[in-house]
Amino acid sequence: MTTALEIHELKKTYSNGKEALKGINLSVEEGDFYALLGPNGAGKSTIIGIISSLVNKTAGQVSVFGYNLDRELVKAKQQIGIVPQEFNFNGFETVRQIVVNQAGYYGVTRREAMTRSEKYLKLLDLWDKKDARARMLSGGMKRRLMIARSLMHEPRLLILDEPTAGVDIELRRSMWDFLRDINAAGTTIILTTHYLEEAEMLCRNIGIINHGEIIENTSMKTLLSHLEVETFILDLEKKPTSLTLTGYEHKLIDDLTLEIKVTQKQGINDAFAQLNAQQIKISSMRNKANRLEELFVRLTGNGERS
Amino acid sequence: MFSLYRIAFLSLVRKEINRFMRIWVQTLVPPVITTSLYFIIFGNFIGGRIGEMGGFSFMQFIVPGLIMQAVITNAYSNVSSSFFGQKFQKNIEELLVAPVPTAIIMGGFLVGGMTRGLLAGLFVTIISLFFVPINVSSWLVVFVTVLMTSLVFSLAGLLNGLFAKSFDDVSIIPTFVLTPLTYLGGVFYSISLLPPVWQFISRFNPIVYMISGFRYGFLGVGDMPLWMSMTILAFFVIILFTICYRLIEKGRGLRS
Numbered sequence: 001m002t003t004a005l006e007i008h009e010l011k012k013t014y015s016n017g018k019e020a021l022k023g024i025n026l027s028v029e030e031g032d033f034y035a036l037l038g039p040n041g042a043g044k045s046t047i048i049g050i051i052s053s054l055v056n057k058t059a060g061q062v063s064v065f066g067y068n069l070d071r072e073l074v075k076a077k078q079q080i081g082i083v084p085q086e087f088n089f090n091g092f093e094t095v096r097q098i099v100v101n102q103a104g105y106y107g108v109t110r111r112e113a114m115t116r117s118e119k120y121l122k123l124l125d126l127w128d129k130k131d132a133r134a135r136m137l138s139g140g141m142k143r144r145l146m147i148a149r150s151l152m153h154e155p156r157l158l159i160l161d162e163p164t165a166g167v168d169i170e171l172r173r174s175m176w177d178f179l180r181d182i183n184a185a186g187t188t189i190i191l192t193t194h195y196l197e198e199a200e201m202l203c204r205n206i207g208i209i210n211h212g213e214i215i216e217n218t219s220m221k222t223l224l225s226h227l228e229v230e231t232f233i234l235d236l237e238k239k240p241t242s243l244t245l246t247g248y249e250h251k252l253i254d255d256l257t258l259e260i261k262v263t264q265k266q267g268i269n270d271a272f273a274q275l276n277a278q279q280i281k282i283s284s285m286r287n288k289a290n291r292l293e294e295l296f297v298r299l300t301g302n303g304e305r306s
Numbered sequence: 307m308f309s310l311y312r313i314a315f316l317s318l319v320r321k322e323i324n325r326f327m328r329i330w331v332q333t334l335v336p337p338v339i340t341t342s343l344y345f346i347i348f349g350n351f352i353g354g355r356i357g358e359m360g361g362f363s364f365m366q367f368i369v370p371g372l373i374m375q376a377v378i379t380n381a382y383s384n385v386s387s388s389f390f391g392q393k394f395q396k397n398i399e400e401l402l403v404a405p406v407p408t409a410i411i412m413g414g415f416l417v418g419g420m421t422r423g424l425l426a427g428l429f430v431t432i433i434s435l436f437f438v439p440i441n442v443s444s445w446l447v448v449f450v451t452v453l454m455t456s457l458v459f460s461l462a463g464l465l466n467g468l469f470a471k472s473f474d475d476v477s478i479i480p481t482f483v484l485t486p487l488t489y490l491g492g493v494f495y496s497i498s499l500l501p502p503v504w505q506f507i508s509r510f511n512p513i514v515y516m517i518s519g520f521r522y523g524f525l526g527v528g529d530m531p532l533w534m535s536m537t538i539l540a541f542f543v544i545i546l547f548t549i550c551y552r553l554i555e556k557g558r559g560l561r562s
Contacts, residue, residue, distance in 0.1 A: 052399075054403065054562070077403065090392070092328065102400055102404070104313050104317025105404035105406050106405060107309060108313065109313060
């Protein structure tokens, strides 16, 4: 399988002396849906900035589908689509002008760009806004416009930097479906997000960066299997007169809510059996926190996410 | 690869022209109004009392200067405000992430600035026809001078846009440098009328050479030798292009 993105010993020290990347090594395979996570200031945006030529690297090598950024920059850039964190289009231009111009910068003829603009604006539910000035769009529409713009030259690698920030849940889900579809159609996707639930649901592989270093780079499945203890919240049908759970760390949060910690070895079946024997009925159950979130906090050693 | 660059260049030029056409009331109308006032006040009311200058009526004398003033101001402000605006809104990143080389990025902005400058110059020329017939001594000199001047000031505007960190920075240079140099560059008078000291000082004003060259194309006479005007223009084109190219390549103010 071809490697979509290969990063070797990537270093970046900013002019103020801040060492943002301390020799990153990273590899993303073609067709992958890869999550790049890390606390604020960990270096994610610097990596994306270097890949997209907006940040000058201090040392190291980056290749996109085999094209080295130093030696074959034009070829490398043609493979990449970028959806940045901040809105960076001209708000005075119309939606269609923005996407058609962007296609032109990648050498897509105007006629082809007009055809593609219809395709992508329709796919992202923006077609009826094609003649609207971009600044008049809602926040969610602006996010979708940036995705449409990034796809106009049909890149093989799409990098999304927090694409669903500030987007309502309904729209977020429709964007997930869209991203899943284009990934299934062959586009490699790298995603950074604030919502770890999003990364867990969408991504097959994951890299966690902290203080400019990759501290975890593995499959989502393998990473989640490292979670030794999960915390569940059980909603009880009625207040128990007494409650005993042998072998489980637990506590009653209130009369009808039980928190219980379950290790991988234990499983939860025995806890249910014990509660059943005491005539305690459970109306619903959920994870206290997202599983990836629990691991993330543990690995990065703080509660701040990104 | 050539096809990619050609399409990218045309896309950028179209975007730049659309930008100033979209706000034509702010970009194209002011030079027409200002110049009409100049013609009415300086040419008609006052000029009638001044008499001839260099063998031509005062109105005929100031026409080339006023056309050049419109070209200089519009070419400069188009590129400086467009480039800085894109930097400020960060949509310059649309170009920086794309496979568009520096020369094409510069070409797109420069052609945008030159087009606005030349359009403003054309409108001023049309207005002037209502006041005075225009004689052209050499079309070649007129075209070469106006094209190169619009290129020089588009490049200067680009340089301003590259260094600017706020909208104040974009307006300071035109207000405190460009406008005085243009007014003192011989738009309304011949340098030869000045006292020797001021004649000497004026020789350090590059706009004197540009207006003189352009006036030579119309009237066949100028304050400075034509070869000197052309040399100065070529010098500034080469110097400013090289500086801007290197700054964009290094990513000054564009990449961290």
